[in-house]
Amino acid sequence: MEKQEVSEMYEVSSVHSDKESVAVDLLAERPEQGSNFLAYANVVCVVAGTGTLGLPYALMMGGWIGVGVLLLSLIMSIYTAILLMKCLYYNGKYRLSSYQEIGRHAFGKPGLIAVWFFHTSIVIGAPVMYLILSGTEMAGLIPSAGLSAKVWIWICAAVVAVPFVAMKTLKEVAVMSVFGALATVVLVIVAVRGSIIDMSNPAYADVTHQNVILANLPTTVASISICFGGNVVYMHVEEAMRYPKSWNRVVAAALATCSVLYIATAIPGYLTYGSLAKSPILANLPQDAVTKAGTILIIIHVILAAPILLTSFALEFERLVDVTVARRGVVMERAYRSIIRLAIVGVCGAIACTVPYFGEFLSLLGALGNCTLIFVLPILCYFKLVGWRQMKPYELVWCAIIVVIGVISAVIGSVDAIKALKVAFDNDANK
Template structure:
C-alpha cells in the first residue's frame, strides 16, 4: 500500500458514511488487521481473565450484565478516541498525550501523560513480579530466589523489546500471547467442570446481587477492557486504519467471550468460595501446572507490547529518529533507552514494597480515566457534542459517571489495602 493516512472529516460516531481525505504521511511499519486484533486481545484479556469468577462472587450474577455493559462502553470510547486523532481533517495526531494537549492544553497533556505512563510501565512491572513469583513456585528444585527469577524474566522481555522497533513487529508475539490466553481459559473451564462433583464445593451458594459490594464489582470489572494505552500505536501500525472500528469491536468482543467462558463456569462451581486467580481453586494436577506455565508465557509476551507503546512515545519526545540521528545512531540510542527502561522496571519489581497496592491505586484512577472519561471529554472538546442525538448524550453521561464511580471506589479500596500493608509492616 502507498504511504498514506486516512483523515476522517466526518467526526460523528453515528455517521452512515465517513468522508475521507488522503494525505501523504509516514507510516513505515504497516501490519494487517489481524495482527492489530491480536495485539488488542493480548493486552486487554491478560491475567484479569482469571479474576472474573471472584468478581462474580463479590457482586453476584449481575456481574455478567456489568461485563457486557463494560464491553459496549469500551468499544464506543475506543472509537471516539480514534476520531479525536483525526479531528482537524488535516493530519493525524501522534499520541493520546497529543489528544489531551489539543483538547485541554498543558493540563490535558500532563494528565494523560501521568496516567498513561503509570499503566504502560506499571503493568509490565507487575508482570515481572508475577512471572518471577510463579517461576519460583513452579521450579522448586532449583535454588534460585524470586529476585533472580524476576531479572531472568526481565532479560527475556528485553530481547523482543529491544530488537523489534514498532508494534507491527511486536504484534507477531501478540498472536502467541492471545493463544496463550485461550489455553488459559480452557484450563480454567476444564478445572471448573471437573470440580463440579467435588464434595468440597457441594454447598456453595450464589447471589443475584450483593448490593454492598456492587460498587467494588463495577470498579473491578469495568477496567477489564483497559487497552486505550496501546490503541493509538496499534492503529498507527495498521495497513488499513479505516478498519479500526471493526478490529477493536472484534478484539474486545473476543475478550468478553473469554471472560464469560471463565467467569460463569467458575462461579457456578465455586460460588462464594471462588478465589482470585481462579487457579487457586482448580484441581492441583498437571492441567493447573500448564495454566501456571501459560500465565508466565502470557505476561512475558504482553509486557513488550506495553513497553513498546511507552518507548515509541519517549523516542518521539527525544527525537530518536533515523532522519534526526542517522540509521546507526538511531539504533544505538533506541537500544540504550529500551535497555534502561527494562532495567528500571526490573529494579522496581525487585525492590519497591507494596508496589502492587500502589499500582492498583494508579490503575483504578488511570484505567477508568483513560478508558471511559477522557475519550468522551476530549471528543466533546475537539469535535463537539451538538451533533449528537439526545440519547447519545445520555449514553456518554452514563459512561462518564460509571468511569468516575469506578475510579473512586477502586482508589478507596487500594488506599485501604495500602493502609493495611503499612500497619502490618509496622507491627512486625
C-alpha cells in the first residue's frame, strides 16, 4: 500500500506531511506478531458462533426483514470497525492502546467511563453467555452423569480458565481461534442439515412466517447485532498483526465470512421452524447423532472463544493496576496475573449460574453493549477526534442513520430483553 493511501486511511486531514511518515512508521511491519490469517481467524472465532444459533429466532421475532437487517448490520459493522481503527491512530504520533483510550481522548473521563461500561458488559457478558450455553447443553448431552446445568457451568468455567490463565496475550491465544472458526463452520452445516430434514416433519407443517413485525424490530436488530460484536477485541487483534495496514481487508473478509455463515443458518432455520423457532436453534433440530456432534462442536467453540474475550478484558485490567514484569518482577507478575484471571472466571461462572437464560441474555447483551459499541460510539468518537467537516454529505447521512439505528435498538431492545428475563425468572419461580 502506498504512503498516500495509508495517510488517507489513518490520519486527520489536517496532519502535515512531516507527520505522515510517523504514521507510516506506526503501521510498519511487526515481524514478531502474527499473520493476517490468524487475525482473520481471531475475528471469525470471536464474532461467529453463538450469535449464529439465535438467528432463526431473531427472524421469528422480526420477520423476513431480519435478513435485510443482517446485511445492513454487516455493512455498518465493517464501516465502524474501520472508523474505530482510524481513531486509534488519529493524531499520527502514537497508537492508542484500547477502546477505552479512544473514549478518553475523545470525551475525557465521561468517555472513558462510558466505553469501559459497555466494553465490560460485552467482554464479561459474552463469556457468561458462552458458559450458560455450554453448561446447559452439557447437562442435556450427558443426563446420565446426574449433574445439573449449574455444575456443568462451573466445570466449563474451569476448562476456560486453563488457557486463559496460561496464555498471556491474544497472540498466544490466536492459534485456538483457528479451531474455533472451523467448529463454527461445521456447526452451520449441522444446523442447515437439520433444518432441511425437518422441512418434512409434520410438527412444523403449519408454522407461520411474517415479512415484518414492526413492534419487535428494535429487539431483532439488537439480537442480530450480537453477531457482529467484535469491536471489543479489534484493537488487540490489530495490535497482534504483523501487517497492520491490512486491517481493513482482514476485518471486511472476516465479517463477510461470518455473514455467509449467518445467512446459511438463518434462512433454512426460519423457513422450517417459522413461529416455533427457538434460541438456540439446537433446541429445534432433530435430536440425532449429527445434532449431538454439532452441540459438542459449539461447546468446543465457546470454550475456545471465551479466553479470547476474557484476555482482552484482562489485558486492560492488568494495565490499569500495573501488573507488569517491569513493575512486579517475573514471578510476582505471573502470580498477580493468575489471581486476577481466576477471579474473572469466577465472576463469570457466578453470573452464569444466576442468569441461566440463553435467549434472553443474548438479546440483552446485544442491545445494551453491542448496539452502543458497534454502531454509536465509533462514529461519535471519530467525529470528535478526526472531525466530521471533512466527510461528504452522504457520509454524514450514513453515519446519522447508523447512530439512530444503534440508539433506538439499544434502548428499546434493552427494555424488551429485561422484560423477557423477568418473565423467565417468574416462570421458574412458579414451577
